[in-house]
Amino acid sequence: MTSDHFNLSRRNLLVGASVAAAGSLATTVGAQAKAPLQGIAPVNYRRVKLGGFEVTTVADGYAAVPKVHPIFGNNQKPEDVAAYMQANFLPGNKMAIPFTPVIVNTGNEVILFDTGNGPGRGATRGHLVKSIESAGFTADQIDVVVITHFHPDHIGGLMNGDKPAFANARYVAGEAEYNFWTSKKNADSSDKKMQGRVKLVNAKVKPVAEKMTFIKGGKDVVTGITAIETFGHTPGHLAFNIESNGQRLVLWADACNHYVASLQKPEWHVIFDMDKAAAIASRKKILSMVAADKVPASGYHMPFPALGYVEQQGDAFRWVAHSYQLDL
Numbered sequence: 001m002t003s004d005h006f007n008l009s010r011r012n013l014l015v016g017a018s019v020a021a022a023g024s025l026a027t028t029v030g031a032q033a034k035a036p037l038q039g040i041a042p043v044n045y046r047r048v049k050l051g052g053f054e055v056t057t058v059a060d061g062y063a064a065v066p067k068v069h070p071i072f073g074n075n076q077k078p079e080d081v082a083a084y085m086q087a088n089f090l091p092g093n094k095m096a097i098p099f100t101p102v103i104v105n106t107g108n109e110v111i112l113f114d115t116g117n118g119p120g121r122g123a124t125r126g127h128l129v130k131s132i133e134s135a136g137f138t139a140d141q142i143d144v145v146v147i148t149h150f151h152p153d154h155i156g157g158l159m160n161g162d163k164p165a166f167a168n169a170r171y172v173a174g175e176a177e178y179n180f181w182t183s184k185k186n187a188d189s190s191d192k193k194m195q196g197r198v199k200l201v202n203a204k205v206k207p208v209a210e211k212m213t214f215i216k217g218g219k220d221v222v223t224g225i226t227a228i229e230t231f232g233h234t235p236g237h238l239a240f241n242i243e244s245n246g247q248r249l250v251l252w253a254d255a256c257n258h259y260v261a262s263l264q265k266p267e268w269h270v271i272f273d274m275d276k277a278a279a280i281a282s283r284k285k286i287l288s289m290v291a292a293d294k295v296p297a298s299g300y301h302m303p304f305p306a307l308g309y310v311e312q313q314g315d316a317f318r319w320v321a322h323s324y325q326l327d328l
């Protein structure tokens, strides 16, 4: 050891000593300023620019689910699904499923995509109206409510008691979706789950059906917002292409339901997909398009703020979270 080394080490020791002294001072100050632990603090909205539009993602909350398999990968072995989640820094046997409606303000109209869970589905969800208000809107300012499909976490917030939650809105939904859930076959179904779903559609969608426009793929909600048929998750599930001044974002709703499982393993079966094969085809179609076009996407169950990009990796994909691209 040279004397230089010695001096360097000694200097480090001295610096170390003063850091330790500062540390004990900080401990003392910290003790005087103690505050109660407050629990996790979720963020409930995020606003970005898309050409002349503003896109605000608004949190309805999340569901804490005590399993991953068989919700994701129910055509896989449970231990393989758990190991794959863990390899991606996620718990193997539990998950949080977020719910993220989207508001697009075109400058002329305020359009809300999906309405969250509504009341009565647990303390961690059903917060949409509160999030809308924190984001600087009121429920009365929503001009158009678009429903991507009629699952409970998307239609649950349509009604507030026996009144529409968005009093001044008109509505847009898929024709195939409405026809399926209101069909005589499903109304007469003996399947308990179907009976529950039909009851919910009758309670939440039917009261506003008179103010609803039913569309197919390729049709516009307003200029710049066009439906894309992505059937499979439900029989009439719609995604949307949102475009302003040459900038584009794809809102894929539930075509992909988990940022790791759905993107990296698009062929894993998802228990919520009503037609597994059609859902896989739709998932691959939308992911391939978003990856090839290098446009941002918003997915209802992607990690908040539910904005990101998709990178193609062989036959699979990877979710790349948005950082500041749409802020500039």
Ligand SMILES: [Zn+2]
Pocket (backbone or CB within 6 Å): 151, 153, 154, 254, 300, 301
């Ligand atoms: Zn959903």
